Amino acid sequence: MPDKIFLTVIINGVLIAGVYALVATGLTLVYGVLRVVNFAHGEFVMIGAYLSYYLFLSGIPPVLSLLFAIPALALLGLFLQKFLVNPVLKAPEINQILLTFGLSLVLQSIALILFSPEHVSVRTNYSSLPINIKSISFGAARGVCFFMAFFILLLLHYLIKFTDFGKKLRAIQEDKEAAMLRGINAQNLYYITFAFAASLGGIAGVATSVVMYIYPLLGYAFILKSFCIVILGGLGSITGAMLASLILGVSESIVGFYAPGGSGWGEAVAFILIVIFLVVRPKGIFGSE
Amino acid sequence: MVSRKTLIFWFFSVIFAGLLPYLISLYNLHISIYVLQNIIIAVSWNIVAMTGQMSFGTAGFFGIGAYTATFMWELFKFPTILNIFLGGFLAAVASLIFGLICLRMRGIYFAVTTLGLTEALRVTLIMVHAISFRPLGTSVPVMFGGLKQYAYYFILIIGLASIITEFKIMKSKMFYAFTSIRTDEDGATMIGVNPTRYKIIAFVISSFFIGIAGGFYPFYRGYIEPAAVFDVSISIVGIIMPLFGGLYTALGPIIGAIVLTILSEKLRFFLTANQLIYGLILVIAILFMPKGIVGSINSLREKYPFLFPKAM
Amino acid sequence: MTLLKINGLTKTFGGLRAILNFDLEVKKGQIIGLIGPNGAGKTTIFNLITGFLHSDSGVVYFKDKKINNLKPYQICKLGISRTFQLVKPFLEMSVLGNVIVGSIYGKNEKKISLMNAEKNAIEILDLVKLMSKKNVLASNLTYGDKKRLELAKALATNPELLLLDEVMGGLNPVELSEFMKIIKDINYNGITLVLIEHVMQAIMELGEEIYVLDHGKKIAFGTPAEVSKDRLVIESYIGKVD
Numbered sequence: 001m002p003d004k005i006f007l008t009v010i011i012n013g014v015l016i017a018g019v020y021a022l023v024a025t026g027l028t029l030v031y032g033v034l035r036v037v038n039f040a041h042g043e044f045v046m047i048g049a050y051l052s053y054y055l056f057l058s059g060i061p062p063v064l065s066l067l068f069a070i071p072a073l074a075l076l077g078l079f080l081q082k083f084l085v086n087p088v089l090k091a092p093e094i095n096q097i098l099l100t101f102g103l104s105l106v107l108q109s110i111a112l113i114l115f116s117p118e119h120v121s122v123r124t125n126y127s128s129l130p131i132n133i134k135s136i137s138f139g140a141a142r143g144v145c146f147f148m149a150f151f152i153l154l155l156l157h158y159l160i161k162f163t164d165f166g167k168k169l170r171a172i173q174e175d176k177e178a179a180m181l182r183g184i185n186a187q188n189l190y191y192i193t194f195a196f197a198a199s200l201g202g203i204a205g206v207a208t209s210v211v212m213y214i215y216p217l218l219g220y221a222f223i224l225k226s227f228c229i230v231i232l233g234g235l236g237s238i239t240g241a242m243l244a245s246l247i248l249g250v251s252e253s254i255v256g257f258y259a260p261g262g263s264g265w266g267e268a269v270a271f272i273l274i275v276i277f278l279v280v281r282p283k284g285i286f287g288s289e
Numbered sequence: 290m291v292s293r294k295t296l297i298f299w300f301f302s303v304i305f306a307g308l309l310p311y312l313i314s315l316y317n318l319h320i321s322i323y324v325l326q327n328i329i330i331a332v333s334w335n336i337v338a339m340t341g342q343m344s345f346g347t348a349g350f351f352g353i354g355a356y357t358a359t360f361m362w363e364l365f366k367f368p369t370i371l372n373i374f375l376g377g378f379l380a381a382v383a384s385l386i387f388g389l390i391c392l393r394m395r396g397i398y399f400a401v402t403t404l405g406l407t408e409a410l411r412v413t414l415i416m417v418h419a420i421s422f423r424p425l426g427t428s429v430p431v432m433f434g435g436l437k438q439y440a441y442y443f444i445l446i447i448g449l450a451s452i453i454t455e456f457k458i459m460k461s462k463m464f465y466a467f468t469s470i471r472t473d474e475d476g477a478t479m480i481g482v483n484p485t486r487y488k489i490i491a492f493v494i495s496s497f498f499i500g501i502a503g504g505f506y507p508f509y510r511g512y513i514e515p516a517a518v519f520d521v522s523i524s525i526v527g528i529i530m531p532l533f534g535g536l537y538t539a540l541g542p543i544i545g546a547i548v549l550t551i552l553s554e555k556l557r558f559f560l561t562a563n564q565l566i567y568g569l570i571l572v573i574a575i576l577f578m579p580k581g582i583v584g585s586i587n588s589l590r591e592k593y594p595f596l597f598p599k600a601m
Numbered sequence: 602m603t604l605l606k607i608n609g610l611t612k613t614f615g616g617l618r619a620i621l622n623f624d625l626e627v628k629k630g631q632i633i634g635l636i637g638p639n640g641a642g643k644t645t646i647f648n649l650i651t652g653f654l655h656s657d658s659g660v661v662y663f664k665d666k667k668i669n670n671l672k673p674y675q676i677c678k679l680g681i682s683r684t685f686q687l688v689k690p691f692l693e694m695s696v697l698g699n700v701i702v703g704s705i706y707g708k709n710e711k712k713i714s715l716m717n718a719e720k721n722a723i724e725i726l727d728l729v730k731l732m733s734k735k736n737v738l739a740s741n742l743t744y745g746d747k748k749r750l751e752l753a754k755a756l757a758t759n760p761e762l763l764l765l766d767e768v769m770g771g772l773n774p775v776e777l778s779e780f781m782k783i784i785k786d787i788n789y790n791g792i793t794l795v796l797i798e799h800v801m802q803a804i805m806e807l808g809e810e811i812y813v814l815d816h817g818k819k820i821a822f823g824t825p826a827e828v829s830k831d832r833l834v835i836e837s838y839i840g841k842v843d
Binding site: 037084087088091093094095097098099101102103104105106107108109110112113220224227228231235260265266267268270271272274275278279 | 341343390391394396397398400401402404405406408409411412413416420521525528532562564565567568569570571572574575576579
């Protein structure tokens with residue numbers, strides 16, 4: 001009979017993995033389709049989180065603020081894609097990394113100027129509510145978070161596997177030249193994908209606002225973990241990202257509970273996972289390169 | 290092989306640098322020390338960049354240098370300069386180990402892993418302090434009893450050493466290996482170059498100097514804490530300065546360090562402005578001037594082949 | 602003396618058998634031709650010899666030493682160099698710089714000084730007639746010149762065995778006869794050559810023995826005269842004649 005506490009730790013890890021998966025999926029999509037490394041991806045989450053917070057202060061619950069966050073971030077994504085990402089699509093990877101890194105610094109700075117560096121959060125009536133299932137307990141907020149993420153990812157899975165749009169995306173990911181020869185308009189798909197990834201980040205941000213503290217450098221905390229997940233799961237693989245998110249979420253939870261000092265070790269866990277994995281299997285679980 | 294004009298330039302530069310403490314105010318001397326520290330970091334990062342690796346781990350080795358030096362003082366009460374060199378030495382060893390594991394990775398994998406290393410180290414040190422109930426900040430005796438002049442000369446010598454190393458590398462056989470690896474790693478390996486070997490050499494040399502700069506920090510400031518020495522902005526600075534001044538060139542990192550350090554000191558409203566400017570520089574530089582200042586000038590002077598390091 | 606010997610080389614990609622049971626023998630001083638329709642696996646064989654790919658089974662012997670699991674740079678230092686079909690010069694370096702890399706890191710690495718490497722590089726540039734462009738940035742070269750540079754780079758490593766992959770593809774008749782002369786000179790100076798070629802005129806004139814590859818299998822072997830009359834060879838190029 002597995003230890004109830006251990007199960008609780010695992011379940012909590014799984015729940016947070018949902019949000020991680022949302023963020024990582026956006027990142028890996030952008031890499032898979034555009035072959036661009038977007039260091040500023042975490043900032044989408046931060047923006048979504050603050051949107052949720054300020055809308056909440058105006059009386060709009062997080063679940064509804066999704067309706068604002070999604071288009072807002074999609075628009076931001078389109079804007080960034082056109083002016084910043086397009087020019088470096090064919091540039092060496094170094095340029096892409098530096099450009100998007102610079103972008104993340106700019107966005108973080110703007111956030112620091114606009115919002116106070118204080119940590120805030122969205123406190124709904126279910127925020128502090130614990131749920132008990134057979135004496136395994138977790139926060140209701142985490143549950144809501146997870147289901148939001150799960151639902152969206154399911155939708156995404158359906159989209160990619162079964163729709164025309166998804167087929168085109170996969171075609172470009174596998175072989176851009178061949179796809180273009182078949183008449184697929186790569187440029188349009190780039191815009192759509194990037195905007196899509198931005199919205200995914202925004203959704204994750206809204207979800208996060210309910211569970212975690214929000215602060216201007218939130219994106220930075222997410223980006224490292226997201227890269228870890230994407231590398232673990234294989235650059236470009238969505239399934240890999242989901243699996244790796246689970247691994248990271250659960251590992252963090254276990255370390256957070258059992259290691260002396262608790263959840264402070266978060267980043268270290270991500271890093272150690274990466275190193276172990278990259279040494280053993282350089283292409284990730286489902287790496288496509 | 291070195292032209293007379295070049296020798297004269299460097300001769301007078303060194304003289305000028307040597308006389309600096311007598312020419313300027315104490316506050317400006319402090320900035321000059323900061324400039325030299327950044328020159329060391331920028332030049333070192335540039336050396337690794339020459340092999341095509343993008344390191345976000347500068348702060349990690351800086352911090353290792355800083356904590357090693359502090360630790361050596363706490364445990365053994367060695368003289369300050371020895372502590373600092375031990376810091377550099379340990380940073381080099383750490384980079385060797387890390388490099389053997391991770392330098393096979395390219396591009397984004399390597400960048401993220403080095404970033405992760407820095408964060409993991411920062412977090413580890415914070416946790417170590419927490420678990421052993423030590424306060425996060427530690428006081429350290431200031432070198433030379435607080436006489437900034439001598440601290441300046443020390444860091445000046447290290448700075449010159451790093452510059453000389455960079456120039457020597459660029460004039461050596463090894464530079465051809467570095468450049469070929471950066472340009473086309475597979476092509477390089479087919480022509481007899483062992484990529485991992487040279488990446489590691491560059492990485493270790495670079496980390497040694499970064500570690501010394503790191504070791505210098507606590508003994509100059511008088512204190513140390515994880516957030517300060519593992520601060521990701523150290524890594525950022527190491528990237529922006531060579532980029533701004535001219536990536537892969539000899540003078541680029543030096544010019545970038547001097548200009549940007551002085552600029553950021555003069556425009557010091559609060560920390561956020563710094564970060565915003567760094568970000569904007571990165572974005573604008575990549576979009577409009579990917580070769581940096583020196584690089585753009587070099588492009589204009591295309592009659593000289595790329596391979597010979599230009600001192601002027 | 603046998604320089605290169607390949608026994609039973611096999612390589613599969615996923616489910617696709619790229620090379621099946623390939624045998625080859627090259628004696629010192631020979632010029633060997635390797636021909637076959639597109640996709641037959643010729644470049645794959647070069648990749649397997651030079652360590653760029655790992656074989657599934659089979660052995661490659663160079664001077665009686667098994668070289669299967671060595672890394673490309675180690676194999677280069679042993680004395681095997683190759684050119685790429687899709688030319689890959691170091692674009693950020695000058696022509697001279699490109700060749701110097703080969704001079705330094707080829708077979709001579711331990712002993713050569715930078716000055717001597719440069720001298721060596723200049724000699725080679727003279728041989729392939731690129732001297733006038735030695736300071737030009739590699740990315741600014743014409744296609745034909747890039748091919749010369751590719752050859753120069755490989756020569757600079759001081760190889761005993763040189764593998765040339767379609768080095769004469771896309772050349773005009775003047776360049777073609779120049780290259781053929783250069784190759785004859787190289788061979789005359791003691792370098793053994795294996796040439797992958799589609800330019801039939803070149804291979805028939807230069808090659809002493811020809812191997813024909815189709816769908817990863819050796820389908821014919823012999824002198825140029827023998828091979829050009831072989832029914833299987835003709836069919837593989839033109840399609841079945843009934």
